[in-house]
Amino acid sequence: AQSVAQPEDQVNVAEGNPLTVKCTYSVSGNPYLFWYVQYPNRGLQFLLKYITGDNLVKGSYGFEAEFNKSQTSFHLKKPSALVSDSALYFCAVSRPSNRDDKIIFGKGTRLHILP
Amino acid sequence: NAGVTQTPKFQVLKTGQSMTLQCAQDMNHEYMSWYRQDPGMGLRLIHYSVGAGITDQGEVPNGYNVSRSTTEDFPLRLLSAAPSQTSVYFCASSPSGLAFSYEQYFGPGTRLTVT
Numbered sequence: 001a002q003s004v005a006q007p008e009d010q011v012n013v014a015e016g017n018p019l020t021v022k023c024t025y026s027v028s029g030n031p032y033l034f035w036y037v038q039y040p041n042r043g044l045q046f047l048l049k050y051i052t053g054d055n056l057v058k059g060s061y062g063f064e065a066e067f068n069k070s071q072t073s074f075h076l077k078k079p080s081a082l083v084s085d086s087a088l089y090f091c092a093v094s095r096p097s098n099r100d101d102k103i104i105f106g107k108g109t110r111l112h113i114l115p
Numbered sequence: 116n117a118g119v120t121q122t123p124k125f126q127v128l129k130t131g132q133s134m135t136l137q138c139a140q141d142m143n144h145e146y147m148s149w150y151r152q153d154p155g156m157g158l159r160l161i162h163y164s165v166g167a168g169i170t171d172q173g174e175v176p177n178g179y180n181v182s183r184s185t186t187e188d189f190p191l192r193l194l195s196a197a198p199s200q201t202s203v204y205f206c207a208s209s210p211s212g213l214a215f216s217y218e219q220y221f222g223p224g225t226r227l228t229v230t
Contacts, residue, residue, distance in 0.1 A: 032216055043119070043205055043221030044158070051216070090157060094215035102173055103215040105150075105158040 002027035004093045006106035013081045014114050021076040021109045023091030027101070033074040034092040035065055038108075044090060050074060061085070081113045116141050119222035121206050127228045128196040136191040136225050138206030145211035147189040148173070148219065149181065151202040158205065164189055166211075196229045203227070 003026045013019040025031055032051050036044040048059025055067045065076045074091060088108050095101040122137045140147065148163040150173075160173030164183040178200060180192040189208075193200060203226050207219040 034218065036221075041224075043223050044207075044219075045221070046218035049218055092158075096216040102160050102163070103148075104174075107155055107157040 002031070002093055002095055002101055002104050004091055004104050004106045006089075006091055006109045008109050009107075010110045010112065012112045012114060015083055016080055019078050019081045019085070019111065019113070021089050021091075021111060023074045023076065023106060025072050025074060025091075025093045027093055027095050029095055032094045032096060033065075033067065034094075035059065035063070035074075035076050036090045036092065036105075037061075038088040038090065040087075047076070047089075083113045083115055086111055086113045118142065119206055119208055119220050121204075121222035121225050123225060124223070125226050127230065128193070129230055130196060130198060132196050134193050134196065136193075136204055136206075136227075138189045138191065138222060139187050140189075140206075140208040140220070141187065142208060142210075142220065143186060144208035144220070145186070146209045146215075146217070146219075147183065148207045148209075149179070149189070149191045150205045150207065151175065151200075152205060152224075153202050161191065161204075193227075198229045201227060201229045 005024050034049045035047040038044045048057050050057045050067045058064045091106040094103040119140045145166045149161040150158040159175045162181040164170045203224050205224050206222040209217040209219045
């Protein structure tokens with residue numbers, strides 16, 4: 001069975017500093033990995049995904065994520081945080097090649113960017 | 116395009132009542148899904164559909180029914196509401212392809228309280 005973990009409930013970063021939101025996964029075979037962001041009282045918005053190829057994936061709003069197969073991680077990063085990046089971030093994993101595997105979301109990490 | 120729309124935005128039910136949460140999308144997406152979001156639990160998949168006339172269970176299907184008679188609509192029915200079903204419900208859609216291989220587009224959510 002597949003699983004995904006976001007080990008930090010909350011991350012605080014000063015504006016202008018680099019940020020990292022961590023995600024680790026467990027799945028047999030090749031995973032599809034996603035990051036979504038949720039602003040208050042809104043639905044989730046897609047940021048980026050990894051399927052195959054280059055381990056560094058670039059997405060919306062200046063975010064990027066690095067796929068590390070040996071560490072089974074897919075951490076979300078941004079070189080310089082903005083106050084407007086404050087939101088709830090979700091990592092998700094799926095394995096479309098297996099009909100029995102659905103999509104699993106992490107519990108979410110709340111990102112606070114301090115002015 | 117309106118994207119994914121959900122009605123109602125808020126609903127209060129008494130235990131034992133039934134209701135239908137509506138979801139519609141205008142992007143001609145084949146895949147549609149229902150999730151519930153609970154504090155500290157992330158998003159959990161309730162039911163999903165790979166096309167009109169085809170539905171399948173997700174991680175937490177008990178107490179919910181779905182049907183998909185058209186590409187556009189994917190209603191979620193609560194048969195006999197229970198306090199454990201108090202949650203925020205999100206509908207999502209994604210383009211055709213392998214299930215859960217594409218990014219999903221989420222609706223704004225329905226906040227349901229069962230007393």
